[in-house]
Amino acid sequence: MTKDKILAAAINQYSMFNYHGATMQKIAKEVGIKPASIYFFYKNKEELFIAAFQSLLQSHFEQMKRILDEAKDRGLLEIFQSLLTGTVAYHQSHRQETNAYISLVASPPAEMKQFLQEHMKTFDTWMFDSLVELAKRDFPHLTEAEAKVLTKQFVLLMDGIFWEINLYDEETLQEQIDQAHQIMAKLLEGLQHE
Amino acid sequence: MTKDKILAAAINQYSMFNYHGATMQKIAKEVGIKPASIYFFYKNKEELFIAAFQSLLQSHFEQMKRILDEAKDRGLLEIFQSLLTGTVAYHQSHRQETNAYISLVASPPAEMKQFLQEHMKTFDTWMFDSLVELAKRDFPHLTEAEAKVLTKQFVLLMDGIFWEINLYDEETLQEQIDQAHQIMAKLLEGLQHE
Amino acid sequence: MTKDKILAAAINQYSMFNYHGATMQKIAKEVGIKPASIYFFYKNKEELFIAAFQSLLQSHFEQMKRILDEAKDRGLLEIFQSLLTGTVAYHQSHRQETNAYISLVASPPAEMKQFLQEHMKTFDTWMFDSLVELAKRDFPHLTEAEAKVLTKQFVLLMDGIFWEINLYDEETLQEQIDQAHQIMAKLLEGLQHE
Amino acid sequence: MTKDKILAAAINQYSMFNYHGATMQKIAKEVGIKPASIYFFYKNKEELFIAAFQSLLQSHFEQMKRILDEAKDRGLLEIFQSLLTGTVAYHQSHRQETNAYISLVASPPAEMKQFLQEHMKTFDTWMFDSLVELAKRDFPHLTEAEAKVLTKQFVLLMDGIFWEINLYDEETLQEQIDQAHQIMAKLLEGLQHE
DNA sequence: AATGAATGAGTCTTCATTCAT
DNA sequence: AATGAATGAAGACTCATTCAT
Numbered sequence: 001m002t003k004d005k006i007l008a009a010a011i012n013q014y015s016m017f018n019y020h021g022a023t024m025q026k027i028a029k030e031v032g033i034k035p036a037s038i039y040f041f042y043k044n045k046e047e048l049f050i051a052a053f054q055s056l057l058q059s060h061f062e063q064m065k066r067i068l069d070e071a072k073d074r075g076l077l078e079i080f081q082s083l084l085t086g087t088v089a090y091h092q093s094h095r096q097e098t099n100a101y102i103s104l105v106a107s108p109p110a111e112m113k114q115f116l117q118e119h120m121k122t123f124d125t126w127m128f129d130s131l132v133e134l135a136k137r138d139f140p141h142l143t144e145a146e147a148k149v150l151t152k153q154f155v156l157l158m159d160g161i162f163w164e165i166n167l168y169d170e171e172t173l174q175e176q177i178d179q180a181h182q183i184m185a186k187l188l189e190g191l192q193h194e
Numbered sequence: 195m196t197k198d199k200i201l202a203a204a205i206n207q208y209s210m211f212n213y214h215g216a217t218m219q220k221i222a223k224e225v226g227i228k229p230a231s232i233y234f235f236y237k238n239k240e241e242l243f244i245a246a247f248q249s250l251l252q253s254h255f256e257q258m259k260r261i262l263d264e265a266k267d268r269g270l271l272e273i274f275q276s277l278l279t280g281t282v283a284y285h286q287s288h289r290q291e292t293n294a295y296i297s298l299v300a301s302p303p304a305e306m307k308q309f310l311q312e313h314m315k316t317f318d319t320w321m322f323d324s325l326v327e328l329a330k331r332d333f334p335h336l337t338e339a340e341a342k343v344l345t346k347q348f349v350l351l352m353d354g355i356f357w358e359i360n361l362y363d364e365e366t367l368q369e370q371i372d373q374a375h376q377i378m379a380k381l382l383e384g385l386q387h388e
Numbered sequence: 389m390t391k392d393k394i395l396a397a398a399i400n401q402y403s404m405f406n407y408h409g410a411t412m413q414k415i416a417k418e419v420g421i422k423p424a425s426i427y428f429f430y431k432n433k434e435e436l437f438i439a440a441f442q443s444l445l446q447s448h449f450e451q452m453k454r455i456l457d458e459a460k461d462r463g464l465l466e467i468f469q470s471l472l473t474g475t476v477a478y479h480q481s482h483r484q485e486t487n488a489y490i491s492l493v494a495s496p497p498a499e500m501k502q503f504l505q506e507h508m509k510t511f512d513t514w515m516f517d518s519l520v521e522l523a524k525r526d527f528p529h530l531t532e533a534e535a536k537v538l539t540k541q542f543v544l545l546m547d548g549i550f551w552e553i554n555l556y557d558e559e560t561l562q563e564q565i566d567q568a569h570q571i572m573a574k575l576l577e578g579l580q581h582e
Numbered sequence: 583m584t585k586d587k588i589l590a591a592a593i594n595q596y597s598m599f600n601y602h603g604a605t606m607q608k609i610a611k612e613v614g615i616k617p618a619s620i621y622f623f624y625k626n627k628e629e630l631f632i633a634a635f636q637s638l639l640q641s642h643f644e645q646m647k648r649i650l651d652e653a654k655d656r657g658l659l660e661i662f663q664s665l666l667t668g669t670v671a672y673h674q675s676h677r678q679e680t681n682a683y684i685s686l687v688a689s690p691p692a693e694m695k696q697f698l699q700e701h702m703k704t705f706d707t708w709m710f711d712s713l714v715e716l717a718k719r720d721f722p723h724l725t726e727a728e729a730k731v732l733t734k735q736f737v738l739l740m741d742g743i744f745w746e747i748n749l750y751d752e753e754t755l756q757e758q759i760d761q762a763h764q765i766m767a768k769l770l771e772g773l774q775h776e
Numbered sequence: 777a778a779t780g781a782a783t784g785a786g787t788c789t790t791c792a793t794t795c796a797t
Numbered sequence: 798a799a800t801g802a803a804t805g806a807a808g809a810c811t812c813a814t815t816c817a818t
Binding site: 390421422423424425428429 | 777778779780781
């Protein structure tokens, strides 16, 4: 459908040139239509990008949910591992969305800042709560506080991977995922002995 | 000096609107001059931004060097700690530069991509080498490989902090720094017992 | 009927925004249809507006005829009076048409200028001839020339009222109608004594 | 000066095509510059036209003041006469301004309606007060009320001339001015005998 | 009878840039 | 060292119109 193609093109152009550099003309050209046609589907540039960003954030969210859902019956370390590799795998097979997502989070257009912050909060809360619960399920003797600390540490590692996703080549990135894995292993190891 | 004010304004505008949104007009207005005047100091927009980005990256680099230099006579854990807090402190007192830097690294203008990658490589190499050396100095029994792993892990944590710097409020960010510190402590603890 | 609704909307939009500001889109929206649908009824914008203006001018003309027809059996002064109040009453109960009519006469679209001038001539001639005849009927001793002068004077007053119709509030306008009436009374009074 | 030429061109284009039809391109072309250059002098189309209309209304106002000032030492009938002929003469030697003025008053752009109404009120008040005063000066036995009635009647005639200024050819218009003159003569004549 | 989808032409406006002063 | 004046190119967006359905 043309409407979806426009959305995809907007995301792609944004990933390459940012908001002001993603012109209606370039988006239209990518879709194979004329600029004027975009306005049949979206009222203006801002509304197009609101839709684009919503779709972007939502697919990222859903992807994370899917990964967690698939992994949730394994052990905690494996869940962490799955999240890391799953995220990176997804993002490597959706290069444009990744770039757009990173761009959006790292330097959001002023008009989008608040909307973005609300989304990030929802996402963070969901991820944090889910992981805390899984941690407690897998290590029943953990106190709430301990589970939270563990989760925060994992989130920090995951954010590190995120920052590196666009900076390192595939191989180096894989090494960093391994490092994250080993760190989590060591952190869990400590807990098991208590 | 006007020339420097232009540079600062360019960085500030870039931090808010990205390359295409940072117009010569807005930059001039921020400085209190007319757009035409910018061309007395810089040949064109591209050269202005090359200068701006160089200055940006260089100050970041120098700042990191300064932090490391100040901390290098303490123990390794304290060095890590200093780097984390120093970096965050610097970036919190230079909000615009931080935003610009993050924006630049996370979504570089196409024209700047290569130049940026070279810089990042230089920076990463310097940081990596410096830390490996300090690790070996402080834990003489560490093998080269072990020292490298340790450093990579620290870099991962530091990158996590970087990603979070703009997303979390000051307090939450401080907590995350603490988490990073505790992880490094645990990793070093493990080493010490070998 | 849709066709008539389109015509009415065109007139209304014209009264508010003039020819170039009365867009097919706004007209369609006012009718509650899509712009493309207008083309089922009218070949293009120009033909729509030719139809609209014709209808406008024709209803104005017919209204004047009706007023005159109703009043023609009374005395001349009363006929003048009826024309003035009748015209104003009609125009106050058809605000949009009035505005459109005034707009059209005062600043006709270039394309319509000639068509308009022909209509105005026809209308003026009809009105002038009718009034001259009525004047002679009511004041048989008047020469043709005297009757013409009297009519011209009335037309001048009527045009004054027209110019004021959109500028003054209802009350002030009524006062001006009274002034016109009194002037005509005085002019007739002069004649009667000869 | 370019800035004034732009203003004049804006008025001229407006007189021919109304607000929406007076495009920046046509205005620029008339001045002999490129559309972009207009924006060096005026922030946007709306501000250009606000300036244009202000200038238009102000020159009309000043012209009326000048005419009245020149005539004010003659008798009242001559003053009326001067105002009529002066106005028409001025407007016939400033065709574009006249058309623009008539267009503006008869069908003002929505955005300008309020601004225009205020101006008209100021102008009407000035004209009315000035004429009432002159009437009382010239006919000392006139009551205030009588002077006001007389003035209103003159204003009505003058408005009639205004409405006709664009509709009739020069000769016919001159006849109408004569009619107005004769009406005023008769009205004054009546007063003198009291 | 009406509309979804599309577009060429044109609208206002901004942008980076130039150049004489 | 700075700016007033200007512009070609491009930006977002609108408009009248078409055509298949």
